[in-house]
Amino acid sequence: MSEVDLEAWCRRDPEPFLWAESVRLLADGSETYPAMLRIDRAFRQPMLDAGIQVAVFHPLQLTRPLWLLNRRDHRKILIVDRRRSFTGGVNVSDDNLPEAQDVAWRDTHVEIEGAAAAARLATLFEAGWRRAHHFPPDGGRPRRRLGTRLPGGRAARDRAEAAPPGADPEGRATPQPPTRGVLVRVLGNGAVRNRFRIRRAYLEAIDRAARFVLIENAYFIPSHVFIRTLARAVRRGVEVRVLLARRSDVPAVGWASRALYQRLMDDGVRLSEWTRGMMHSKTATIDGIWSIVGSYNLDQRSLWHNLEVVVEVVDPEFAAALARRTVDGLAASEPVDPEAHRRRGVAARVLERLGYAFRYWL
Numbered sequence: 001m002s003e004v005d006l007e008a009w010c011r012r013d014p015e016p017f018l019w020a021e022s023v024r025l026l027a028d029g030s031e032t033y034p035a036m037l038r039i040d041r042a043f044r045q046p047m048l049d050a051g052i053q054v055a056v057f058h059p060l061q062l063t064r065p066l067w068l069l070n071r072r073d074h075r076k077i078l079i080v081d082r083r084r085s086f087t088g089g090v091n092v093s094d095d096n097l098p099e100a101q102d103v104a105w106r107d108t109h110v111e112i113e114g115a116a117a118a119a120r121l122a123t124l125f126e127a128g129w130r131r132a133h134h135f136p137p138d139g140g141r142p143r144r145r146l147g148t149r150l151p152g153g154r155a156a157r158d159r160a161e162a163a164p165p166g167a168d169p170e171g172r173a174t175p176q177p178p179t180r181g182v183l184v185r186v187l188g189n190g191a192v193r194n195r196f197r198i199r200r201a202y203l204e205a206i207d208r209a210a211r212f213v214l215i216e217n218a219y220f221i222p223s224h225v226f227i228r229t230l231a232r233a234v235r236r237g238v239e240v241r242v243l244l245a246r247r248s249d250v251p252a253v254g255w256a257s258r259a260l261y262q263r264l265m266d267d268g269v270r271l272s273e274w275t276r277g278m279m280h281s282k283t284a285t286i287d288g289i290w291s292i293v294g295s296y297n298l299d300q301r302s303l304w305h306n307l308e309v310v311v312e313v314v315d316p317e318f319a320a321a322l323a324r325r326t327v328d329g330l331a332a333s334e335p336v337d338p339e340a341h342r343r344r345g346v347a348a349r350v351l352e353r354l355g356y357a358f359r360y361w362l
Contacts, residue, residue: 001234009208009290009314012213017185020114023313025293025321026088029096032109036078036086045139055132056142059308073128073293075188076109077121078259085118086111087186089218089282089308089347103237103277108216108322110293110311112184117311120186124309127190167169185312189296198296198310199303202284203229205312209286212239214326216281219253219297220244225299227263234268243329245280253299253362255355258348261341269296271336273276274329285322290314293322296338300360 007081010017026032047054073326078086088109090096092300095105112118133142187198201353206213206229213233220242230240242264248254261271273279282298285291294310313319 006125009205017312017314018114018116018120019118019181020112020184021181022113023182023184023311023315023318024111025318025325026086026090026109027325028104028107029090030104032086032088032090032107033092033096035111036109044135044245048135048137051137053134055129055134057128057132059133059142063273067149070305072306073132074302074310075084075124075128076295077125077309079118079122079125080093082118082122084111084113085121087121087311089280089295091280095278105278105280106216106274106276108281108293108325110285110313112229112311114181115183117184121309124186124188124190127188128307138212141233182318183314186309187294187312188309189302189306195303198294198308199223199226199298200345201292201310201312202226202298204229205284205286205290205292206233207245208290209233209238210236211287212241212323213284213286214241214243214323214330215284215298216243216279216329217246217284217298218278218280219248219250219299219301219362220257220280221299221356221362222254222260223300223303227267229265230264230269239270241270241272241330242324243276243279243281243326244271244273246275246334247278249278250362252358253353255351256359256362257355258341259352259356261336262338265336265338265341272330272333273336275334276332279329283322283326285319285326288319288323289316291319291322299362301362304360 004207024035026035044054075337076087086109086319090107090109091105094105097104133144135142185201187201189195189198203226232239244257245254248257264271283291283293284295291313292310293313294308295306296308298311302308
């Protein structure tokens with residue numbers, strides 16, 4: 001791949017791309033759990049008994065302001081020895097266990113080898129950790145401890161230690177042929193000023209698409225801006241395909257999503273529904289070079305309420321692996337038939353309108 005091609009995808013902005021030694025795609029719980037976990041199922045009290053610090057972000061307390069009750073940490077982050085990190089959409093739950101087979105949730109995670117990416121993820125983790133409520137060793141009611149930091153971890157020192165040979169202390173990478181590993185960018189949306197950062201990464205990548213856009217998204221209620229961006233891509237001759245959940249674990253989200261089906265299909269977007277259990281992935285891959293994997297749904301909750309994290313990967317090998325996974329998923333799913341959708345009953349239309357009307361809170 002030429003330097004010019006990489007430079008087109010690694011745009012320069014306040015969030016630079018970083019060099020990672022490797023990035024591995026992890027499919028569902030069957031691949032993610034063996035790579036991540038060494039913990040007991042009833043894990044909280046055994047961890048506390050062992051001296052591990054455990055905290056919960058914004059626990060449900062009716063005395064707290066309503067807007068804080070709606071603010072959740074949706075990120076999934078694991079960092080090991082400040083060099084190996086994991087993130088994506090896979091929850092630690094029975095729904096993702098390999099033993100569930102056909103009813104197990106479809107999901108996607110990534111494993112990243114590299115200190116620079118681990119440092120960036122650690123910064124996001126610490127931001128949530130400092131605002132969390134911490135469980136006492138006896139497992140009692142969690143309490144807020146202001147100023148709580150991770151042991152031994154200042155973000156600036158992490159970044160300095162994380163810089164690979166030849167890189168500056170911030171881990172920035174100059175676009176060039178990927179002879180030093182894989183180019184990645186970790187994006188979080190914690191502060192108000194960063195609310196649109198992840199969505200902007202999606203939109204800018206789709207605007208560059210020349211051949212195909214493949215999306216998997218569990219709670220797909222895109223904004224009008226996002227829909228118009230997909231429509232522009234189709235008009236340029238780009239194949240746009242989206243894999244969605246047929247049976248959502250939040251039924252109202254499914255109703256709201258289907259309220260947009262007709263518009264999307266009229267714009268030339270091809271939709272398919274996963275019929276084997278819950279489809280929980282949040283991924284996209286474009287033109288065999290750019291990919292994104294994380295916790296971010298294309299809905300109002302991820303945009304306005306939740307703390308989210310994604311990893312952008314600019315690498316043909318990773319993009320090929322993710323494209324194969326999505327294409328296989330599309331082949332195993334059921335395409336949405338435009339005519340059948342138009343013939344749906346009045347009850348379905350009413351539920352769709354209700355769901356869409358309350359999309360901000362779903």
